[in-house]
Amino acid sequence: MNTPVEARTVRLDPETQARFDALSRQELKYQRLIARYIDRRYAEDIWQDTLLAVFQDLAAGRGPQIRDLDAYVFKVIRNKVNRYLRAMYRATTELVGSQETVAEQVPETLRMEVTEAVQVVRRILSDHEFTIYVLRHYYDLDCRSIAGLVGGRTTPGAVRKALSSANKKLKEPGALAQLLPNQRV
The missing domain is CATH 1.10.1740 (Rna Polymerase Sigma Factor; Chain: A)
Incomplete structure (x- = not known):
């Protein structure tokens, strides 16, 4: 006892x-x-x-x-x-590493759509851009924290540049059409 x-x-x-x-x-x-x-x-x-x-x-x-x-x-x-x-890096690599991790955190009714959207975003963005995009928009981290997580020679300026590039790629009309195939863009 x-x-x-x-x-x-x-x-x-x-x-x-x-x-x-x-x-x-x-x-x-x-x-x-x-x-x-x-x-x-x-x-x-x-x-x-x-x-x-x-x-x-x-x-x-x-x-x-x-x-x-x-x-x-x-x-x-x-x-x-x-x-x-x-610890944050380990948590984010789980998310960045697989679409299933993202899908597990979404209600059952939307799971298929989210999984497809993540796959489309992965095809559009490079691995580096995808990682930074997820860390910024999913984990709401600032550029300095992301630079520390990504490591290597990544600076906050490089993170901002990769994030800008990712946002531009995702704003292109063809990218939006891939994300919303059943809707008119």
């Missing part, structure tokens, strides 16, 4: 507590740093995860070992952002 976990209060020694409090007051600075790598909407979550990780390390007695707290926090932020981007 499992026993309930008791809540316990963890106290830091006064010097370590002062260091942690000073760190907490710099929230805006660190959230701006996080927002350089990912969308601002997720900066608060990354920051809270970072504070928790730093507090746990300080509470575990590693405070004196951490000489430069700013550098340590930057390292934790970088690791949290990378972990977030890897």
Whole structure:
């Protein structure tokens, strides 16, 4: 039989507590740093995860070992952002990788039409454009986050260019006719 976990209060020694409090007051600075790598909407979550990780390390007695707290926090932020981007990449490759994943998230009555539409869009767009198009319009990610997910030498500018190219291709009259074969365009 499992026993309930008791809540316990963890106290830091006064010097370590002062260091942690000073760190907490710099929230805006660190959230701006996080927002350089990912969308601002997720900066608060990354920051809270970072504070928790730093507090746990300080509470575990590693405070004196951490000489430069700013550098340590930057390292934790970088690791949290990378972990977030890897998780997002895994989630998006499932969607980008197969039409079935898209179809599973659509009501049964529309499933066939959505599957056909995804196949048509895949034929019209290159793999790179399709990936970027899905990340932007399905996951609502900004260009900087998409560049981080796609990796390689992809920059936010390259993402915008690929997205523009994809949108132009999909706006061509022939593309629309393929997407809506039973309707007059």
